[in-house]
Amino acid sequence: MKPETSSLPLVIRAPVTAEPPSLQDNIADLDRLRTAIARSLPPSLSERALCIPFQAMAGLGRRFREAVFTGHAVLNVLRDRVEIVDFIEESEPVAGVALDLGTTHLEATLVDLSSGDILAHTHGPNRQMEYGADILSRIHFATAKNMDQDGLQQLQAVVVQSINQLIMELAESAGMAPETIRAMSVSGNTTMVHLLLGLSPYHLCREPYTPLVNSPDPFPAAEIDLQINPLAPVWILPSIGSYFGGDLISGILAGGLDQLEETSMLIDVGTNAEVVLGSRDWLIACAGAAGPALEGGVARMGMRAGPGAIERVRLDRDNWRLDIGTIDDTPAVGICGSGLIDLVAELYLARIVDLRGKLCRDTGFGSAKRQKFVRKHLVDTGDGLVFIIVPAENSGHGSPVVLAQVDLDAMMRSKAAMYAILTTLTSQVGVEFADLARIYVAGAFGKHIDPAQAITLGMLPDLPLTTYKSIGNSSLHGAELVLLSEEARKRSRDIGGKITYIELNVNQEFMIRFSGSRFIPHTDPALFPSVPVFRVDSSSEKA
């Protein structure tokens, strides 16, 4: 992940040695500084104008003198120019924050911009959640009448607070003053970026779905009250459209999809499922609402991957024992996306969930052990069947952790949407799944998901498991890359230029494929040769 030093971080330090002024050479201090820097600039920067932002002048002048005209200049490396922003001692670190700005969750790292080392890591909630769980409700809050700018300003203030909290934690953890954080990169979906910048998201969710801005120019951190160095450039990963944000560009960067010779695919499931297909020669992408059930947004027991979340489920069908794993091994309080996929896949293979994704009311077949298991776990609440994953006495909150049919339905819609997205996308360019060299799976989803289980459900294509590669929080990794490398910053813009984006909201084919995918594994089982198919028998037909 660590780019070469020659790859030009967003902020660099330049060694400066200048002669003190004399009567024979009494040009202004900042002109002296500018000239000295121009001499020591890397060749790649020598063509760019060297500017001094207004806010920097007084401090620069003072510190340059205090240091007796020798030390290190801090330079913001912008595309069209280089800004001289500070003058520091050699020992002072130059760090930047990479931020994954999620709708529900923020994750950030503190990066040493000279070495590329990760100095600290933290995460926390996006406190905008209090104003609406999903993107649409946030847009509504920001743009509702009679509130006008206020809603927008509130949401901006709240997310800036959330970010400042992380910044404080990062600085504390690394033992650094916040002022020594001299850059920030932000990877987020288009709506989150608009709200962070205080820009109206009104048109994002209205046909024809146009953002106010896709590629904002870098701006000083002080403009939005980020508690880092006021002149730190904030570099926003460019987005491509309302539903295709910088977080995915970041993922493409981190996965290196835009540099690969062979056709590959990137799947990122956050609040939306976002999918990119392509290689260094071409890229095509689409996004759709496949995420909520997998991100804790819909399932009643659902939750984000966090302590007490069931993330792994195995059902031993010889002994009919349910083996669950929670994050941090603490008592279960809910189930996260990967746990849900595991669970439903296992229940399908155990024929407790049928191919339509329904809990099977009558499953009085199989061994006695199986029947005992089913009686213990499958309960009719009067309001429908419920599968008890963890009974009240073993849970972390004193209530049972259950899977209700409604949760299952949401999960089925998500998995159907996901597969429909993947097939729609490949069919657009005539690529077969078997042609894919690699499928990168990003996000918390990608980190925890077991591709075999997702294949069982018909969520991911039935390919050799080695095709799948989890790349973790690629949105965050991409943000780290743009902090560290000008080439990455250029790539992020180039990706926007060469990617073709398919709007699924208006795609007929997608809707047809979505319907076909609402079975386990699929209405056409031939697509999933590795998955056993259990015909719906008459007993469960009654359900």
Next chain:
Amino acid sequence: MKPETSSLPLVIRAPVTAEPPSLQDNIADLDRLRTAIARSLPPSLSERALCIPFQAMAGLGRRFREAVFTGHAVLNVLRDRVEIVDFIEESEPVAGVALDLGTTHLEATLVDLSSGDILAHTHGPNRQMEYGADILSRIHFATAKNMDQDGLQQLQAVVVQSINQLIMELAESAGMAPETIRAMSVSGNTTMVHLLLGLSPYHLCREPYTPLVNSPDPFPAAEIDLQINPLAPVWILPSIGSYFGGDLISGILAGGLDQLEETSMLIDVGTNAEVVLGSRDWLIACAGAAGPALEGGVARMGMRAGPGAIERVRLDRDNWRLDIGTIDDTPAVGICGSGLIDLVAELYLARIVDLRGKLCRDTGFGSAKRQKFVRKHLVDTGDGLVFIIVPAENSGHGSPVVLAQVDLDAMMRSKAAMYAILTTLTSQVGVEFADLARIYVAGAFGKHIDPAQAITLGMLPDLPLTTYKSIGNSSLHGAELVLLSEEARKRSRDIGGKITYIELNVNQEFMIRFSGSRFIPHTDPALFPSVPVFRVDSSSEKA
């Protein structure tokens, strides 16, 4: 004075016609705007990066939509980039303020940046005067211990208030909203510029006399609370050193000295006397304290050119009548620089002031009319001789307007300094006064002075009067030029690069020449063949 339209004002309007977004073309609004502008940019700008400052985004997005994607973009034309800052209707004017930022006095014009027309003109005091009349006392106030930043901040706030007052007057006079003022250029001496920008002037007056900055980059008006459009670029005329400010660069620009084939000279007397010699191939300059007596700073009756100031004096030596002219023809309240020069020259020719610049105690010669005139006007106050210019009963304030010996002494030092500066400068490059094609005289001094009288005093070289050309407030005119023309902005920087600056504070030759110049017209009368020389006789010798 009006440059061609093709010369690129600091802020321009670019016509924009863009298609409204559709599902087939739903790129972000600001990307749409940027693309449309890129298409319509003048070829000279097509190489520059098109940026959108953070503060501009929200308003740009809103207005671009309100205008249904057709209208005029407002562009800040910077050297290394073009900033898109607003979107307006065709009818809305785009104006800029040119400011001559003097130590005692401010003068400003409102300029239509499209047509080059001057829309309004005003002037007023620099209210920093309350904190110190001259540059040194301002520097002291700004940097005195126990006050530290406070003194500097106070002086900055006060000059910004003074400027905002002028801006208000200009806007009112032109019937424009201050927000439609979208650019500002400032021409001032190095200290005034430092104080305006809130930069410490500490080293300006201490060897080796280095400014903190000579060439500040343009910055948004809001940075220093100027009450014009917040994103209006403020363009500071570059200075060359502590004692050689942007006001003189501005004068060179306005006079066109840097473009002339023949060697010429520019003299600007403000608080300092600043002189430039050269042509399009070379420029040499120096500055010295020759001004105070001529600017109302020292002479007890001295005042700036303003209503009631005696600006012209003629003594009819046939009838021994004193003919005085005041500004606005109001009763006299004081005397300004040009009046003082006139008066002393006339008194010298009348042998009431001798060649050493002393009022002559015993002048009992000549006609009865002359003797009567002398008795009436030359009075011994017990504290020395005083020449009554206007008696109490005819003055504007009920006291006589007089010339005391102390005023005369200050005037003599100023005139000696001026001539010494001119000769030191020409001798540096081996140019004779007679070689000069033209001598431009700038400032209020240049506007009102009668070169014949200044020659009589030995203040200006004894050349044909047609050599002299008054160019008015060239500091202000230069500021107007940089508002209107990129070529002028480039010239102003180039001048700084090619000018040789002579520091008179450390120049031995200057001191020798200064001593030689403390006579009327000079210790060497051969230098002033047109001026009659009156030997000091024994009677006045006693004085």
